[in-house]
Each structure stands twice: as C-alpha cells, then as structure tokens.
Amino acid sequence: MSGSSLDGLDLACCSFTLAARPPLHIADWSIDAATTIAYPPEWKERLRQATTLTTPQTCELHAALGTYIGQQAATFLTQHPELRPTLVGCHGHTTHHDPAQGYSIQLGDGAHIARQLQLPVVTELRSADIAAGGQGAPLAPVADRYLFPTHQAFLNLGGIANFSIRTAGDQFVAGDVTGCCQILDRLAAERGLAYDAGGALARSGNWLPQLADSLDTLPYHRQPYPKSLSNQWVVQQLWPLVRDTQASVPDRLHTFTTWLARTIAHDLLQVSAGAAAGAQQLLVSGGGARNTFLVDQLTAALQPMRVAVADGLAGDYKEAALIALCALLRQQGLPNSLASATGARHDTINGALHAA
Structure with a gap:
C-alpha cells in the first residue's frame, strides 16, 4: 500500500x-x-x-x-x-x-x-x-465488513480522512471527509519535521477562526455521502488555504487539527444518525491515529460515541491487509468493492x- x-x-x-x-x-x-x-x-x-x-x-x-x-x-x-x-x-x-x-x-x-x-x-x-x-472509493469497508465484524463505525486517518458506518443488512455508508495527514505533514515540514509527533506542535498553538471559516466554505465539504477525493483537490484547493494563512506553524496546525476533528465528528454523527446505525464506538486506524492531540479532539467532539485506536499490526497495517483481501476476493471471483459505500449500481x- x-x-x-x-x-x-x-x-x-x-x-x-x-x-x-x-x-x-x-x-x-x-x-x-x-x-x-x-x-x-x-x-x-x-x-x-x-x-x-x-x-x-x-x-x-x-x-x-x-x-x-x-x-x-x-x-x-x-x-x-x-x-x-x-x-x-x-x-x-x-x-x-x-x-x-x-x-x-x-x-x-x-x-x-x-x-x-x-x-x-x-x-x-x-x-x-x-x-x-x-x-471507486472507499475500499476500506471491505476490510471493515470481513475483518472487523464486531465493530460498527470506522475512521482511517491517512493522507485523506475517510470513515465508514455499518448499517442494517451489513451495508455501509462511507466516504472521504477531507485532507488529513497530507496537510499536517506539510505544515510540520515548514519546521523541518517529517510529521507533528503526537500533535505536540498543534497542541501548543492557538485557534484561528478565519482559517477555520475558510475551510468550511470549500464546496466539497457540503456535498452528501458517498463522495471521494483526489490528491489534486487536497493540494490545489485545501492546502493553499492553510499554507497562505499568515500565522505561525503551531497556530495553523492547532486550527487545522481541531477543525479536522470537528468536521469528522459532525459528518460521522450526522451520517450515523441518518443511517440509524446506533454506533457506540469508533475504531480509528492510520498514521493520524498516533497524533494524540487529534485523537483527543475527536474524543471530545464525538461524545457520547467512544473512540478506540486500533492497536498492533491491525492498526498500523489495516490498509495493507485490505489490499491483500481485495486481491484474494478478486482471485476467487468475489466482489471486492461495496456499492453501498461507493454509490455504484451493484457490488x-x-x-x-x-x-x-
């Protein structure tokens, strides 16, 4: 992967x-x-x-x-x-x-x-x-359905944040929320860092309401699910708003991380309520799950839903396991993309x- x-x-x-x-x-x-x-x-x-x-x-x-x-x-x-x-x-x-x-x-x-x-x-x-x-996305619900059958709600914090929610009949509502680690890592790079370890820089910053407001105005964020993002959108539309804001790296990291958590929570709770899923716990995986400031913000914004970070190899390599499973299903002549998650006419x- x-x-x-x-x-x-x-x-x-x-x-x-x-x-x-x-x-x-x-x-x-x-x-x-x-x-x-x-x-x-x-x-x-x-x-x-x-x-x-x-x-x-x-x-x-x-x-x-x-x-x-x-x-x-x-x-x-x-x-x-x-x-x-x-x-x-x-x-x-x-x-x-x-x-x-x-x-x-x-x-x-x-x-x-x-x-x-x-x-x-x-x-x-x-x-x-x-x-x-x-x-054509997200593929993650295939892993969510078959590898984690006891969970109902899932969040991947990768370059792009995406979630999926199990509904009645083992169907899924899913989609890409917005850019995630791509933006966080680009901001950390301005300080010569590969990433914001544990969200420490973000935690030290201050809230920038104008930046948050500008992020909210992007049309994609108001589109209904299912929906998916390209890397070009993240780089060409989302990143310039963050990059060109005249503020320190910690303040921009703090604002984007907090805004990201609130946006994920808003969309996830709204979709969960609409799907009548009744999910009580969210299983979080991906590189962003190691950002404790981001996870803390998610935990606060998602009350009363509980946030659990996937541990071990299953947490760090869930997407790689997903691709292995998709290859196996392809070899067996079985569906490896779920229409309920992607909006296709059929699996x-x-x-x-x-x-x-």
Whole structure:
C-alpha cells in the first residue's frame, strides 16, 4: 500500500481462511509479518511531481514504480523465509482520480511486480466500481465488513480522512471527509519535521477562526455521502488555504487539527444518525491515529460515541491487509468493492490479474 501522504510503502504478508460455505465470511485471518519502507527523497519527489508529467513520462514512472515495489517486496520476503505467499495485491500510487469522468489512475505496473516476485499480482482495484457508476472509493469497508465484524463505525486517518458506518443488512455508508495527514505533514515540514509527533506542535498553538471559516466554505465539504477525493483537490484547493494563512506553524496546525476533528465528528454523527446505525464506538486506524492531540479532539467532539485506536499490526497495517483481501476476493471471483459505500449500481469485482 502506498498512501497519499508519501510516507512510505507498507508491506504486509497476510493469511486468510475463507468460510467453507456461503454466505462469505473470513473464518480466520492474521498479519504474519509487516514493515514500512520510507520512500527515499528521490522517490518521494518523483511521486509528488507525478501529476505534472507527460504521457510518456507517466508510463515510464508506472513501470519504474512497479519494478521498485517488486524489488522491495522481494527483499522483504528474503527477510522472512518462513513465509510462502501465493498471491500479491498492490493498490499502487494514485495520481488522478475523477469518477465523474470515469477514471482513477494508480501507478505501479503489476506486470513488473509479478516479474520481480514470480507471483501472480492483482492491481487496478477501483475501475470496475467506477464503470458501475461508483466513486471507486472507499475500499476500506471491505476490510471493515470481513475483518472487523464486531465493530460498527470506522475512521482511517491517512493522507485523506475517510470513515465508514455499518448499517442494517451489513451495508455501509462511507466516504472521504477531507485532507488529513497530507496537510499536517506539510505544515510540520515548514519546521523541518517529517510529521507533528503526537500533535505536540498543534497542541501548543492557538485557534484561528478565519482559517477555520475558510475551510468550511470549500464546496466539497457540503456535498452528501458517498463522495471521494483526489490528491489534486487536497493540494490545489485545501492546502493553499492553510499554507497562505499568515500565522505561525503551531497556530495553523492547532486550527487545522481541531477543525479536522470537528468536521469528522459532525459528518460521522450526522451520517450515523441518518443511517440509524446506533454506533457506540469508533475504531480509528492510520498514521493520524498516533497524533494524540487529534485523537483527543475527536474524543471530545464525538461524545457520547467512544473512540478506540486500533492497536498492533491491525492498526498500523489495516490498509495493507485490505489490499491483500481485495486481491484474494478478486482471485476467487468475489466482489471486492461495496456499492453501498461507493454509490455504484451493484457490488463489483475489481482488479487486473497479472500472471507470474
């Protein structure tokens, strides 16, 4: 899994046991080994500039990233000789996402990954849903349905914040809320930091009401769910409002983090009430879950709903496990995108399968 925050490549080797008879459920699963490989500066810059490339340059990057991912995965497996994976799933790195125009593009050529690993590889996990009229996102409800069946409400704090809520009939209402770690990390970078550890800088800052008001005025934030975001929207529309506000980094971090928590809480509680889900606890995962100031703000804003941070490998590598599960479902010819979450006309089977 390569996220929009560009912090690195998540690798996880997972085991799944499918139920022997319908309806589909996962009888058992585990993350047997996992690691995060930070992108070297040159790769981070290449991916950051990916939306500006010509078509030949994009094709070259697509192939090169596939080779790089395959090499990193191969090295990972040599460090765990006890593991014997039979299938690989790769989300790829999103560069363009516009469901209204019928496409979502992720770089990382599966044929090159398969060549490096000599294993079958599933990529392109969004296009069938988009072709069926969906947003192609979020995919997270697939993991929420099958891997966390005892929970009702979920929040991922990645480069983009997104949530899903289990409703009657094991359906899901879901969508992207707004930019998250992409904005927090860009602000921390102004202080020469990779990220705001624990939200310490944000906690030390002050509230900027004009910045919060400007964030509220963005039209996307008023659109109904299901909805999804592109990285371009975060960089071109959300980030400039935060970047160009004349205030200190701590004050902008404090304001954006607090505003983010309140916006998530508002949308989540509103959707939860509309879906009659009655969720009592929210399971939080993703890199932003380590930002204790953000979690504290969420906890305060979501009362009386309880906030629980997913722990262990399941918390840190939930998205990687999701992609592994989506690849397995694709191989089995089973739906791996939920129409109730994406707005598609029906559940879909997504993914291009590249032979070893």
